[in-house]
Amino acid sequence: MLQNEIKTSFIELGKFLTQFSLDKSILDKNVLNNVLFFDDFLDLIKLSQSHNGWYTPENVFFSIQSWATALTDENLDIWISNYDFSNSNSKNIGIILAGNIPLVGFHDFLSVLISGHNVMVKTSSNDQHLLPFLAKYLISVNPEFRNHITFVEGKLENFDAVIATGSNNTARYFEYYFKDRPSIIRKSRNSVAVLNGQESPAQMIALGEDIFRYFGLGCRSVSKLFIPRNYNFDLFFNGIFSYQDVIKYEKYANNYDYNKAVFLMSNFKLLDNEFLTIKEDSSYASPIASVFYEYYDNLADLKERLEKDNDQIQCVVSNNLIENSVNFGQTQKPNLWDYADNVDTIKFLLGV
Template sequence: MMPDFKKRIDAFIELGKQLNRIALAGSPDQLSPAGQALFHEILESPHRNPWFTAENVKNAITGLSVMLEENKMRKWLKDYTIQDHPNPSKVAVVMAGNIPGVGFHDFMCVLVSGNHFLGKLSGQDNELPVKIASLLTEIEQGFSTMIEFTDERISDFDAVIATGSNNTSRYFEYYFGKYPHIIRRNRNSIAILDGYETPGEQEALSNDIFMFYGMGCRSVSLIFIPDGYEPELLLDSFSKWEHLKNHHKFYNNYEYQKAIFLVNRTNHLDTGFVLLKEDISLRSPLAVLHYYRYKSMADVQDFIVQQKENIQCVVARQGLQLKGAEKVNTGDAQNPGPSDYADGIDTLKFLLELNARK
């Protein structure tokens, strides 16, 4: 039997507490059976996907635990009217696999709305979502009839949420266009500096850039710096991520991009693990960070307006005021709250409207 709304929310809040416990645990001995399975998954993930290092998976799990903190969950849901429907929808979610557990927010929204979840797993991340779901059903067994995962072609669903590249989005539009849908495409994030950042804020920015190897849509790929600001000032704050050069796949990308820059005589800064290039392109290759000098904040805001459909986050220090853009404080890009919807599309509202139409 489907748990009622209160039980669903309480279960997710408890899930957050247990995820935090697992991320901090030195051994699985004091964890529940599902918690132990997730603990072991942290250690085993790199063998299936070299990008999913134990550090990355722990960072992802910790981020989910922060998202699920009770005050954030209650604040998020207070503006919605959620009523259990006698005939809930089955919502297919085509999950991305660029960073660990990236489809969790869609998973949560489907279940919080009282609908049934059908997850199409990514080949890059086909164990972690299942282990997290098992932990949730251990907390609240009523979820067991509401959750289904598959590696096969999905069918028999009422609506779809799909996340992929610009190329796969065209495929999604073709196959899923006749269903109620949310289809997401490539996005990147930018940071805006004004020269008044503290050393602590600069170091926090490095997390926004390098966590998950810069492979997330919330990862900063382009930094705007004021005219006269020297990008070398940022290099010391990047040093905490120097260990990325020990990851062979990341370092291979670094060496490849460096070779291209040298052959083409492209001006760049080299930290030994990431290359900085002056370029206003929003999307930068792996192991490359773009920066661009602006003359006025109005120029930056014009860029944000022009690239609105391609930008996920705008990162800036807490005291910097921006017009026409929602800002994420430096260091928070990789820790979205429950109300931080990908591409600015209110997923929960979409799901609640499905049931309202029935």
């Protein structure tokens, strides 16, 4: 397939996804193959929470709209214009996907195909329906995709390279199993926010989006705060108050109750607003319904610490306190050229 044909197909997919939102999904007669796919996709979205209890309609629609925004002619051109695809030879690329948030592996799926390779997808048991549906839509737009997209059940075989995402434990297995093949192995990471107490109320509200979107299950979810001594936590709690309805989701509430009980039985000192616990801790990965914090005395020393721990951190959120930090409220809205773990997926694929 020519790259322009691939790009055009994904643009059509973006137009298809644009129709679906939490407020109202409206059929656009100008979108290709809507008669075949619109109602079925809407039904699948409604069923997503029965497939995975964390996939609430709000979060599934958010993911869909994020990809609808990304898959435009302009964005795809900006992204791929940085690479030379002229010497790319088609290979079989396996991708092993996580299932922590809806469509979490879509960027790898897109990257493999836009690079001219064949993709062999092994989905997570927690997310087995959304991506295969979108693949069917792509095939309806351009039937040639049928020869380039395979969903694998069981053992992944006959591949030339692999991109695998999992926990730190599964990453060790991946590293051993794929040691003789070119690979990108992604481990667990977390995101942090660096505050100085000068943030605006609007920025604190936006930080709530970074914390609570996808219930904090994503690697781009903020799970740790770095704050100066004598930080006024009222600023933080006032900002996140508008997210209080998160406690109405049973799975989240169960985690809140359990983790709070564990902390209290261990005699840890907590701050608590009845839907989130805040605990002083040096770790980056906090349990669901909790955020860790740590004090810093010197911003230069903190920058050194973050650089040293770079392999544990996905995003840093700040008000320009840290170089290349992400703006408040933007962690779950990456651009196509914002690569997981800062590993350039396209560069890897072009070198296979």
